[in-house]
Amino acid sequence: MSKIEPSWDYYRTFLMVLKEGSLSGAARELGLTQPTVGRHVDAMEEMLGFPLFTRSPQGLLPTDAARALQPYAETLAATSAALLRAASGQQDTVSGTVRISASEVIGIEVLPPILAELHAQYPDLTVELSASDAIEDILRQEADIAVRMAVPAQDALVALHIGAVPLGFHAHRRYLDRRGIPETLADLSRHSLIGYDRETAAIRAIIARTPELPEVRFAFKADSNLAQLAAIRAGFGIGICQNALAARDPDILPVLAAGFAMKLETWLVMHENLKTAPRCRVVFDALASGLRTYIRQP
Amino acid sequence: MSKIEPSWDYYRTFLMVLKEGSLSGAARELGLTQPTVGRHVDAMEEMLGFPLFTRSPQGLLPTDAARALQPYAETLAATSAALLRAASGQQDTVSGTVRISASEVIGIEVLPPILAELHAQYPDLTVELSASDAIEDILRQEADIAVRMAVPAQDALVALHIGAVPLGFHAHRRYLDRRGIPETLADLSRHSLIGYDRETAAIRAIIARTPELPEVRFAFKADSNLAQLAAIRAGFGIGICQNALAARDPDILPVLAAGFAMKLETWLVMHENLKTAPRCRVVFDALASGLRTYIRQP
DNA sequence: TCATGGCTATACTTTTATGTATGAGCAAGA
DNA sequence: TCTTGCTCATACATAAAAGTATAGCCATGA
Structure with a gap:
């Protein structure tokens, strides 16, 4: 026994x-x-x-x-x-490790400056970044805070709605000079398109909402949105990316901006247990403010 | 490092x-x-x-x-x-341990005969029973299978809707002989009532749905529904319990059955990971069939 | 007041677990 | 063919963790 x-x-x-x-x-x-x-x-x-x-x-x-x-x-x-x-943040000061989960694009293009400023303010804080979009992460405590593009249907989670990240077709000026600027969605079929490799739930939703989208054959396929962004920047062709990211480079131009608008609703998610942990509060607030600023820029 | x-x-x-x-x-x-x-x-x-x-x-x-x-x-x-x-059930046969979580009343009054029959069929199966109503249990894998009175808003869970368990006011014949039979909800204020100690979410929902309920002062308070049931059976007063349980004892009579009806929607919940585990499948199916039979009886 | 029974802390011994060194098997490449 | 590099398995020595025994502290109750 x-x-x-x-x-x-x-x-x-x-x-x-x-x-x-x-x-x-x-x-x-x-x-x-x-x-x-x-x-x-x-x-x-x-x-x-x-x-x-x-x-x-x-x-x-x-x-x-x-x-x-x-x-x-x-x-x-x-x-x-x-x-x-959790133990690393048990000192009364803001210190220890916070693990953040975000998509590749957000984690690499958007978060670093926000986190850099935060760390300058709290030098004892260590930040771990995990590139992932799975909501389970945070439930299973694989991350403390997550930036998510879906509503977390979870009681045990604290979710803050950040706003909508606008998306659109973009291409490098070099590409457009060479191949011309499409005027309608139908024109896209004559262009080199950058797109997804496998259909995810989010992509299927966009397709369902945009029946005008022509049947396309991608010239560059990557599941990684970051790789797609790199392809756009390299002038490979036309792809979809966050408007704010494209706007950073004057050579990346919006395409079909009038006829096609998409947005990604964004939430900041944290386990309820961590609400009172100072190190998590601080990061949560900084991310909320930083992401809202990011979304509001033209 | x-x-x-x-x-x-x-x-x-x-x-x-x-x-x-x-x-x-x-x-x-x-x-x-x-x-x-x-x-x-x-x-x-x-x-x-x-x-x-x-x-x-x-x-x-x-x-x-x-x-x-x-x-x-x-x-x-x-x-x-x-x-x-999980390891205990890795043999190809139906064996090992399954941990079930259910409310006290269900676990003690309803499940034992179902589980006894199941065990007679599969003697290598060990059943653990945990009296709890917290949905988190099953998410945190503190139980393999749960009987729940709330919809689990969880992707990772398999939920089967069992049906509605009818509830009603009941009292022992001995009590009613002595104190009379109430005809309206308002009459309840002149009776010895058996009720809850602390308001839970489920109770608040019932109160909100039944504005005719008079302001009551309980003569017997217990958070344990099982204790309330025992008080009803002991002839302490009038309380709420599952109709099917009351019907088992000819001396327990329904009160105000026409004017007051309640039901508890019931689900059987299991972690998705366990869908393929033979020991869990068997218990899940037995509970589903047993609970449905329980609900359907007059 | 003094014994009793609960607790933790420490010195010492024994057991257990780990590391070291080595041998044997198999695959890839010169 | 014969090295090289990888694997796991085994025998032996060592280090680490466990148990044993005991002392000290503080309650409670006779």
Whole structure:
């Protein structure tokens, strides 16, 4: 009856073996040695009563059972990281680590100056940035604060509506000089278009709202919006990006601005638990103000 | 830079010290010794850089910082328990442990026969029952399957609408013989009423929907609906309970059945991850069918 | 007042877990 | 073919964590 619960450290080792695919690799990551990692896996297998990996000289291959347990181990890892972040901000001063999740474009083009100013004000603050759009992140505490383009239907979350980020077609002046300026949406079919690789839910919504959009064949495909932005800047063709980002470069010109308008509703999201944490409050307020300024610029 | 992450076992020990309020108590619960538990706490304090407890000969008092970290430690504990349950069902047969969360009344009055029949069919299945109404339970994986009286606004959850459980005023025949049968809602003010101790969201909703309800003073107050049911059965007075439960006892009679009808919409909820787990499927289906039968009876 | 039973803290011993060193297997490339 | 580089497994030595025993503190109750 008095079965001793196994060490929680086994789960950490197990997760790293899954990620690395080998005992040696996991040992390197964890700062342990290969025999130790092997012993952890052995102990875990013995206590569970079934094998987690099939061993081979090339590494360890996870069994179905191991894959079924992986999400739990990942939650453990995320939670323990969140605990350490929470602990880092327990001093009465604004200090510690705050992990922010945002889309690539926002995280790279918009947030850095906001965060730089914030950090100048609070030098003890460490900021982690994670490029991701998954709402689950914040529920699973993989991030403390998130910039999201969807309403979080979550009771446990604090959500602040920032406003709508306007989007539009844009191209580099160099490209337009060479290929001409399209006048109607239909003209787009004669242009080099920059677009998505896989359809996401957000993209399907835009397509549904814009029936005038011609059937297009993209000349440049990338799931990364950041890569699409880079392609626009490089004069590859016409693509969609945030108006405010395009406006920063006088050589990037809006195209079909009158006939086509889109916007991304934006929210700032935080776990309710963190409302009272000073380090999170400060970052939340700075992001709210910074993002609103970003949205309001012409 | 190469700061070693602390042992995750420290968090387990830390949580138990919080719960027990003493090193010795935590040691007893964990199957460790008091010096070991003390060392874990010391190590954790040293790595965090601030104290977690103020020591005294009477025990350990948590600091504010420790209380702030408690929810994270609890998530860790819940997740590791969920991992072990998931592992328990990894055999190809229907086996292992399933943890069910339901209200006290449902869990004690309705579920046992359903689960008994299920267990007769699958003897290798272990069922854990947790009396709780918090939706978070299932999100935080503190339970595998939950019976809930609210729509779960959660993407990651599978929810099956069971139907509406009819509620009504009831009293024991003995009480009604002695005090008479109320004819209108207003008559209730002359009766001994059994009711809630604190207003919950569900209760406020009912009050808002029923403006005819007189201002009442309860003669018996309990937050536990189970205790209220027991008071009704004991002939203490008039209270609200599920019609189907009252109908089981011929001496419990409905009161004001015509003028007052309420119902609790009921859902069966499961984490999406567990959809494919055989042990959870089986329990989910059995609960769905059993609860629907329960609701349909007159 | 003094014993009892709860608690923590410390010194010491033992057990456990980890690291080190090495061997064997397999794949890729000279 | 034979190295090189990667893997896991094993035997042995060491370091780290656990347990044991005990002392001290502070309540409570006879």
